[in-house]
């Protein structure tokens with residue numbers, strides 16, 4: 107039996123199974139149930155967040171042999187054909203890969219003719235702003251006088267490139283990037299159903315790397331399963347992604363909080379031993395600083411779906427909020443300039459040393475007593491914004 111990739115195997119078949127995009131689901135469901143369908147919908151947003159899936163469920167809803175409903179049966183000939191990706195009245199056009207092809211124009215012009223098998227023809231035109239001029243004119247003409255049996259689902263990552271004539275004829279929805287917690291939940295659900303062992307840290311890392319796209323996340327998950335020989339382990343995922351354990355990020359920040367340059371460089375050397383992607387490491391550092399700052403400035407606030415994070419709690423008490431801001435800036439710029447550095451490790455170390463150098467040396471060495479005193483006074487300082495410039499607070503050279 108051939109291995110079916112998870113994104114395909116687990117593609118939602120009903121609106122209720124769809125992860126995220128509740129606003130779109132609700133609008134389409136209401137329209138289907140009330141029978142007040144718009145004839146053209148425009149989805150904007152990034153890739154891998156569910157456009158094709160929504161189009162397929164929508165096509166089933168309109169054409170299911172057991173009647174039009176937001177909850178198609180999933181069993182009739184129409185539903186199974188749509189699920190298998192071979193329903194003749196669902197026409198998927200990827201304008202990004204078909205721009206010059208003339209038959210796209212023909213396909214759109216054919217919208218005038220009645221559907222072959224269902225009650226409606228559903229057009230999904232992805233990256234619609236990239237259609238050829240001819241195809242675009244055909245689309246516009248059809249949108250101006252839409253035949254009653256045609257529904258358009260247009261999608262684009264770049265709505266600015268669409269003329270007003272198209273925009274004004276569509277009901278617009280922004281498809282949202284998924285939250286890491288939503289991706290984690292879906293991965294957990296799939297792995298449990300597939301009987302595949304996994305570590306929670308491993309899927310958290312994968313969800314972060316998925317960057318809002320469930321499809322990308324599931325394809326990383328496929329990779330991780332293959333890499334780990336059938337199990338998903340955090341160490342494997344890190345090796346695969348070039349990222350490091352949160353504990354390592356914490357050790358860097360502990361060394362910075364203590365102003366301990368030797369510990370900082372020792373830790374950097376240890377991290378370099380994993381041959382990580384230093385850009386990904388700086389991303390992780392920035393992410394940790396974000397979580398720390400949230401705790402400092404908005405006590406009690408917890409990002410949606412966030413787990414316990416004792417490391418961030420501890421560092422929030424040790425680092426001054428304005429240092430956290432500064433470190434964050436340095437991590438982000440350090441990442442941006444990484445390819446300008448002589449090599450990635452140098453760029454990474456220079457970013458860390460910069461954090462160390464700019465750390466205000468209040469009262470000399472940061473003894474634990476000083477550190478805890480600072481943290482108590484720190485929120486006020488951050489709110490007032492009346493703090494000496496870091497450069498002024500640095501000790502003079504030699």
Ligand SMILES: [Zn+2]
Nearest residue numbers: 170179182185
């Ligand atoms: Zn059906």
